[in-house]
Amino acid sequence: MSEKPIDGLSESFTRDEYISPEIFATEMKKIYGTNWCFAGLSESLSKIGDRLVVDIGDESILILRNRENELRAFYNVCQHRGSQLCDASGSGFGAAITCPYHAWSYSVEGNLIATPLHEKDSIDRSAISLKPVKVAQWQAFIFVSLDPNAPELIDWLESHYSRPLQLEKFDMASLKNARTTVDEVQANWKVLGENYSECLHCAVVHPELVDLVPIYKTGSTTQTDRPDWGVSLAEGATGLSYKQNENLPLLPAMDEIDDYSVFGAYVYPNMLIDISPTVAVITRYVPRSATHTTIFTDYLFPKDAVDNPDVDLEPTISFSDLVNQQDISVCVRVQRGVASKSFTRAYHTKMERYCKQLIQRYRNEIS
Numbered sequence: 001m002s003e004k005p006i007d008g009l010s011e012s013f014t015r016d017e018y019i020s021p022e023i024f025a026t027e028m029k030k031i032y033g034t035n036w037c038f039a040g041l042s043e044s045l046s047k048i049g050d051r052l053v054v055d056i057g058d059e060s061i062l063i064l065r066n067r068e069n070e071l072r073a074f075y076n077v078c079q080h081r082g083s084q085l086c087d088a089s090g091s092g093f094g095a096a097i098t099c100p101y102h103a104w105s106y107s108v109e110g111n112l113i114a115t116p117l118h119e120k121d122s123i124d125r126s127a128i129s130l131k132p133v134k135v136a137q138w139q140a141f142i143f144v145s146l147d148p149n150a151p152e153l154i155d156w157l158e159s160h161y162s163r164p165l166q167l168e169k170f171d172m173a174s175l176k177n178a179r180t181t182v183d184e185v186q187a188n189w190k191v192l193g194e195n196y197s198e199c200l201h202c203a204v205v206h207p208e209l210v211d212l213v214p215i216y217k218t219g220s221t222t223q224t225d226r227p228d229w230g231v232s233l234a235e236g237a238t239g240l241s242y243k244q245n246e247n248l249p250l251l252p253a254m255d256e257i258d259d260y261s262v263f264g265a266y267v268y269p270n271m272l273i274d275i276s277p278t279v280a281v282i283t284r285y286v287p288r289s290a291t292h293t294t295i296f297t298d299y300l301f302p303k304d305a306v307d308n309p310d311v312d313l314e315p316t317i318s319f320s321d322l323v324n325q326q327d328i329s330v331c332v333r334v335q336r337g338v339a340s341k342s343f344t345r346a347y348h349t350k351m352e353r354y355c356k357q358l359i360q361r362y363r364n365e366i367s
């Protein structure tokens with residue numbers, strides 16, 4: 001039975017959608033199994049033999065480059081008797097991917113090329129190959145889609161409600177990762193996504209951040225006078241950092257913008273891009289269960305800054321991590337609350353309009 005609408009509020013997710021293992025399984029199939037998902041940084045595959053092993057939905061995916069530097073992705077499953085091929089990202093698998101069980105080997109194109117202890121012609125190797133997955137790169141980022149009929153990545157990004165292509169001007173492929181942090185968070189991935197999509201909480205939860213980004217005090221994440229979707233820093237502030245005027249190099253195109261500014265996008269379902277004058281903070285959600293998400297955060301700076309030992313990136317990284325931990329702490333608190341049997345569903349106010357876009361897209365995909 002549907003509930004009576006409440007003036008000023010629209011319906012968000014239900015209690016079950018935050019905690020049910022069955023609904024989580026459906027999400028992995030219908031959302032993480034169909035969308036393009038952010039899988040990792042392109043720089044993790046800079047050498048022949050490098051591999052990325054990532055969980056997308058409930059699948060493990062192996063990503064690599066062939067000798068022509070083209071990306072290839074496969075389900076991380078040996079086609080002999082199903083052993084997982086690679087345990088973790090890393091480098092140096094050489095010219096072939098060798099299964100740790102009976103040492104069948106596959107080329108980087110996924111073809112079966114060796115079956116030890118068997119005469120060469122005793123098995124029709126041409127009939128067996130790794131199962132491919134769609135993979136593509138945008139800027140510094142590798143995406144995969146488990147849907148063989150997924151649109152081209154660039155078209156998917158183009159039509160995305162958060163308009164990530166607007167951030168191309170910052171040439172993120174030219175940046176270098178200075179650090180990756182990993183947080184195991186006891187919260188549903190949608191709790192994290194909703195939290196990112198609104199700033200009603202900013203004045204309460206992020207006092208340090210709103211001092212540097214005054215519009216956030218009002219609960220808004222946009223400025224009506226900024227058609228570029230940028231948000232201006234406070235008078236005298238030069239970056240999101242514990243130290244101001246610290247002489248870090250600006251990201252590309254930042255010097256063409258009148259104010260020191262920040263930009264952001266939630267590339268639903270599993271990526272956040274946060275641009276500020278000197279750093280691009282890139283977040284990847286890996287949902288583990290209805291109540292557990294792993295968050296990977298990369299801190300990308302201009303290469304010169306990362307390679308110069310005299311440049312201190314710590315005040316910038318730790319400021320961003322402070323905000324991240326503040327968000328994590330409220331999301332864990334929400335997850336505990338929504339699990340209560342007294343709770344039926346969450347609501348959005350008019351000011352949480354990006355949450356509404358998130359839920360609209362979710363409803364379309366899950367139905």
Ligand code: FES
Pocket residue numbers: 078079080081082083099100101102103104
């Ligand atoms: S399961 Fe991989 S070689 Fe046997």
Ligand SMILES: [Fe+2]
Pocket residue numbers: 195196201202205206327
């Ligand atoms: Fe926040």
